[in-house]
Amino acid sequence: MGLLNLFRRSKTFRHGVHPMDHKEQTAHLAIRRLPFAPKIYVPLAQHIGAPAVALVKPGQEVVRGEPIAEAGGFVSVPMHAPVTGIVRAIDQLVPTAAGPKTPAIVIETYEAATQEVLYGLDRDLNALTREELIQAVQASGMVGLGGAAFPSHVKLLPPQGKAIETLIINGCECEPYLTCDHRVMLEQTDRLINGIRAMLRATGARRAIIGVEDNKLDAVRAIREKLPAGETISCEAVETKYPQGAEKMLISSLLNREVPSGGLPVDIGVAVYNVGTLAQLGELIPRSRGLIERVVTVSGPGVGKPGNYLVPIGTPLRFLMEQVGSSSAANEVIVGGPMMGMSVASLDVPVTKGVSGVVVFEKTAEDQQQHTVHPCIKCGACLDACPIHLNPSMLGQLAGARMYETMASDYHLNDCFECGCCSYVCPSNIPLTQYFRIAKAVNRETKAIAA
Amino acid sequence: MTDITSIALSVGFMAVLGSILASILVLANKRLFVYEDPRIDDVEDLLPRANCGACGSPGCRPFAEGLIDGTYEPAQCTVNAKETNELIANYLGVDLGAQEKRVARLACAGGSHVAFIRASYAGMSSCRAAALVSGGGKGCSWGCLGMGDCAVVCDFDAISMNKYGLPVVNEDRCTACNDCVEVCPKDLFELHSVNEQLFVACKNLEKGEEAESQCEVICTACERCAVDSPEGLIDIRNNLAVVDYRKNDLASKVAIERCPTGAIVWFDKQGGYQVGKDAKKIIRKEMLPIG
Numbered sequence: 001m002g003l004l005n006l007f008r009r010s011k012t013f014r015h016g017v018h019p020m021d022h023k024e025q026t027a028h029l030a031i032r033r034l035p036f037a038p039k040i041y042v043p044l045a046q047h048i049g050a051p052a053v054a055l056v057k058p059g060q061e062v063v064r065g066e067p068i069a070e071a072g073g074f075v076s077v078p079m080h081a082p083v084t085g086i087v088r089a090i091d092q093l094v095p096t097a098a099g100p101k102t103p104a105i106v107i108e109t110y111e112a113a114t115q116e117v118l119y120g121l122d123r124d125l126n127a128l129t130r131e132e133l134i135q136a137v138q139a140s141g142m143v144g145l146g147g148a149a150f151p152s153h154v155k156l157l158p159p160q161g162k163a164i165e166t167l168i169i170n171g172c173e174c175e176p177y178l179t180c181d182h183r184v185m186l187e188q189t190d191r192l193i194n195g196i197r198a199m200l201r202a203t204g205a206r207r208a209i210i211g212v213e214d215n216k217l218d219a220v221r222a223i224r225e226k227l228p229a230g231e232t233i234s235c236e237a238v239e240t241k242y243p244q245g246a247e248k249m250l251i252s253s254l255l256n257r258e259v260p261s262g263g264l265p266v267d268i269g270v271a272v273y274n275v276g277t278l279a280q281l282g283e284l285i286p287r288s289r290g291l292i293e294r295v296v297t298v299s300g301p302g303v304g305k306p307g308n309y310l311v312p313i314g315t316p317l318r319f320l321m322e323q324v325g326s327s328s329a330a331n332e333v334i335v336g337g338p339m340m341g342m343s344v345a346s347l348d349v350p351v352t353k354g355v356s357g358v359v360v361f362e363k364t365a366e367d368q369q370q371h372t373v374h375p376c377i378k379c380g381a382c383l384d385a386c387p388i389h390l391n392p393s394m395l396g397q398l399a400g401a402r403m404y405e406t407m408a409s410d411y412h413l414n415d416c417f418e419c420g421c422c423s424y425v426c427p428s429n430i431p432l433t434q435y436f437r438i439a440k441a442v443n444r445e446t447k448a449i450a451a
Numbered sequence: 452m453t454d455i456t457s458i459a460l461s462v463g464f465m466a467v468l469g470s471i472l473a474s475i476l477v478l479a480n481k482r483l484f485v486y487e488d489p490r491i492d493d494v495e496d497l498l499p500r501a502n503c504g505a506c507g508s509p510g511c512r513p514f515a516e517g518l519i520d521g522t523y524e525p526a527q528c529t530v531n532a533k534e535t536n537e538l539i540a541n542y543l544g545v546d547l548g549a550q551e552k553r554v555a556r557l558a559c560a561g562g563s564h565v566a567f568i569r570a571s572y573a574g575m576s577s578c579r580a581a582a583l584v585s586g587g588g589k590g591c592s593w594g595c596l597g598m599g600d601c602a603v604v605c606d607f608d609a610i611s612m613n614k615y616g617l618p619v620v621n622e623d624r625c626t627a628c629n630d631c632v633e634v635c636p637k638d639l640f641e642l643h644s645v646n647e648q649l650f651v652a653c654k655n656l657e658k659g660e661e662a663e664s665q666c667e668v669i670c671t672a673c674e675r676c677a678v679d680s681p682e683g684l685i686d687i688r689n690n691l692a693v694v695d696y697r698k699n700d701l702a703s704k705v706a707i708e709r710c711p712t713g714a715i716v717w718f719d720k721q722g723g724y725q726v727g728k729d730a731k732k733i734i735r736k737e738m739l740p741i742g
Contacts, residue, residue, distance in 0.1 A: 093657060099586030101656075345570040345585040370573060431575045438579045441636070 010214045012239035013252040015387045017421045019176050019242055019339065021215065026179045026299045029307045031187055036083050036109045036312060037319035041094045042068065043104040046313075046352035047143040048150045049075030054090040054105055061086055065119030065289055068105055077141040077151045079105070080290030082312035084113040095349050097335040097342040104350070107314070120289040125198055133202040133285070140284045141291045141353075146170060146181075146245065146274035147336055149354030152281070155273075156202050158266045165269035167199055167208040168254060169278060172238065172245035174213060175337025178357040180295040181275050183308045185212065185219035188279040189226045195282030196233055203271055210235040210275070211250050242339060243419040247272040249387050261415050276356070296320075296351060302330030302360035311351050318347035320358060329362040339420045374428035382422035382432060388415050392422035392432045399435035404442050413439055490543065491515050497539050499530040503606055503628035524548025529626040530607070552645045553627035555609075555620050559595040559639050560652040560714065562615025563738040565667040566594055571741050582636035588741075591665040593654040595639055601631035615738075622722035645720055649684075649702040651692045653714040658690040663712070667731055670714040676706040 045051035052069035062068055062081040069079035085107045093101040128136060138153040158164055169192075173181040185192065196208050212220050214237040223235045238244055238253045248259045250272065257268050265272055280291060292313055299306040304325025311320065317333060334341040335355055351358075382392035390412055398407045407413040413436060422432040494515040502510035506527040508517055517523040518539065525536040526548040540547040567590035572581050578600040581587035587596045597616030609624035610631060618631075622645070632640040639654060651670060655662050658672035672690040681701040686693050692715060694702070704725075707715050713730030 095586070095592065097585055099582060099584075099592070101586075101592045343584050345572070345588050349585075370576070431580070434575045434580045434583070437583050438577070441579065441583060 010237045010239040011253045013249045016241045017385050021176045023179050025306045031183050031308045034309045034311045037315045040083050040107045040314035041104045041350040042314040043102050045102050052079050056087045065117040080292050082292040082314050083109045085109040095346045097344050120287045125286045136285045143353045145276035147354050147356050155271050164203040164205045164271045167205040168272045169210040171212040171275040174242045174245040177299045177359045178297045178337050180297045180308050182216050184276050184279045186222050189222050191282035192279040195278030208233045211238050211254050213240040215240040297357040298324050300359040302327050302362045314350045316350050330360045332361040332363050334359045371429040381425040385421040385425045396432045399439050404439040407439050505529050505626045505628035526550040553642050554622045554625045555631050555640045556643050558654050560668040561594040561666040562617045564615050564735045568741045579636045600634050604630045604634045647696050647699050648718045649694050651715050656689045668713050675709040676715050680706045
């Protein structure tokens with residue numbers, strides 16, 4: 001193992017899986033704008049933390065880029081109008097990929113509305129102090145665009161006694177099909193570097209490392225060309241392996257350090273940002289604007305015109321599907337990537353800040369049938385796949401016996417980030433990740449009742 | 452000669468060692484003796500040993516202890532037959548006590564023949580798992596997913612799934628142990644006294660046509676039941692009729708009469724229920740198409 005590592009070209013972590021990446025469908029396609037949907041649904045809770053609080057009233061006119069909701073607390077972000085139009089409702093319940101319906105602001109788009117953003121003032125990024133920068137990040141409504149949707153400004157303020165030394169910029173994009181981060185790195189390199197510089201100042205970190213999987217060497221070259229010599233920012237290729245883009249895995253690949261169990265990257269002086277997040281910040285903060293659109297990869301066998309689209313936040317999937325054309329046999333839509341994404345039950349689900357991709361499949365009747373779940377044969381394939389070295393086999397048996405609390409207390413269930421590697425390799429088709437999601441949901445409920 | 456000596460020695464040694472250890476055990480038994488009421492074992496023998504928790508104690512033995520020190524009354528065990536509880540009461544010389552019969556009721560009437568299904572769910576067959584994938588395939592985000600987690604968890608076989616994929620509670624068998632309430636990912640089960648006959652079998656928080664497009668038996672927040680009933684009995688909260696059971700004495704069938712969908716029902720004490728005469732007559736028997 002150690003000897004083999006010497007011959008390996010790219011840095012990497014232990015365990016993980018190698019699914020087919022299917023990125024060839026969209027990797028070469030430049031980012032294109034999507035037209036406005038006639039009605040836009042902006043959910044007030046599309047990030048982790050407290051939901052935003054609406055600032056507008058039904059019947060009010062809003063301009064593209066204008067704030068329409070303010071942050072509902074420290075771990076919360078404001079929302080901005082993705083289109084120019086009239087607010088029709090501020091508490092309409094819309095379905096979400098997560099399950100329960102949540103209230104959303106509904107804006108009816110003006111027919112001749114322009115895509116140009118007229119809102120916001122230009123300001124000098126270098127003149128802002130650290131506090132002003134952090135405020136600016138929150139005011140821009142920025143959340144982690146890699147999929148977690150965690151408010152970005154929270155990570156800029158490490159708890160007392162901890163400091164951020166290294167900034168890691170996540171350009172791995174290890175999920176199959178997704179290519180939005182790849183295109184952002186190629187096409188918005190300058191914005192990305194601006195964003196990194198701003199974040200270096202906001203965190204006080206000494207260096208920044210951009211980690212990119214080695215199937216995107218063109219992006220590595222593009223970034224390295226733009227980086228002046230002697231800069232504190234470097235760009236490294238890491239092995240193409242799933243889940244390389246999980247923050248704990250990327251830290252272990254690049255720095256060879258481990259985030260403690262139950263801890264956060266800040267505990268070892270690291271903050272991880274997605275490339276999409278920093279490219280957007282590099283564009284939004286100098287103009288004091290808010291996050292109103294994002295790049296979404298629409299791909300998969302069921303899509304007529306796959307590509308990387310710049311989609312206004314709040315566009316319903318139904319409209320997105322009309323624009324890109326879906327085949328008649330398309331019958332499964334996944335928001336996010338196929339490994340960690342969520343299959344949606346309704347096309348009325350809007351695109352939110354955390355949606356990096358929409359993958360459409362044509363499943364035959366045979367595919368849709370449930371695979372027979374066989375008993376665990378103790379082969380250990382899941383142990384070899386688990387990137388955080390848990391024992392999914394044992395956890396699965398405990399879940400079958402509904403011993404959810406033992407799973408959390410004795411087998412580190414809460415360190416599982418549901419990457420799906422164990423379910424992917426299981427020869428007995430045991431739905432391990434689903435079991436763990438259930439166990440976590442039940443434990444959360446039990447805790448809430450006890451509190 | 453040597454043989455006999457060694458045998459005698461070893462036997463003697465074992466005998467001495469044995470008696471020393473035995474005297475330690477005897478001493479320990481005397482010094483560390485914990486008195487336990489022998490009635491606890493006797494009472495526990497009369498209890499069902501299901502450890503279901505319906506009485507409010509964690510299991511049957513703590514309940515037996517509670518019976519002896521007077522914390523509980525024998526009638527609080529809803530699993531035992533009445534005669535067995537009387538035996539316990541006579542044995543302990545305490546009052547039988549009164550426990551009104553409580554049962555679990557499902558706050559959803561949206562079977563597959565009335566509730567619109569927006570997507571077919573093909574994953575792991577468990578309501579919990581379905582609820583985590585976009586809330587399951589049902590058009591109504593609050594409705595019963597019909598995969599029977601409650602029927603699996605019920606220790607008393609009181610829940611069975613009907614042909615429309617809705618759990619049916621057998622009120623005779625139900626002991627109100629709370630297991631189905633805890634397991635349901637949509638929080639649809641509620642425990643009610645059999646005297647609380649008025650019940651809203653819906654949890655949908657949308658109103659009007661939006662609600663009606665999801666299910667035929669749904670509370671549309673039309674407020675007819677609230678207007679017809681004595682004041683304060685039924686309240687419309689978040690587009691859903693909510694019965695205030697503190698005013699249960701005021702409840703009557705008036706409330707269900709004008710309900711246009713039949714979402715509010717009147718349970719009779721035999722376990723069946725009635726809907727008002729204005730409720731839609733549903734004659735469809737087959738499942739609604741998906742989409």
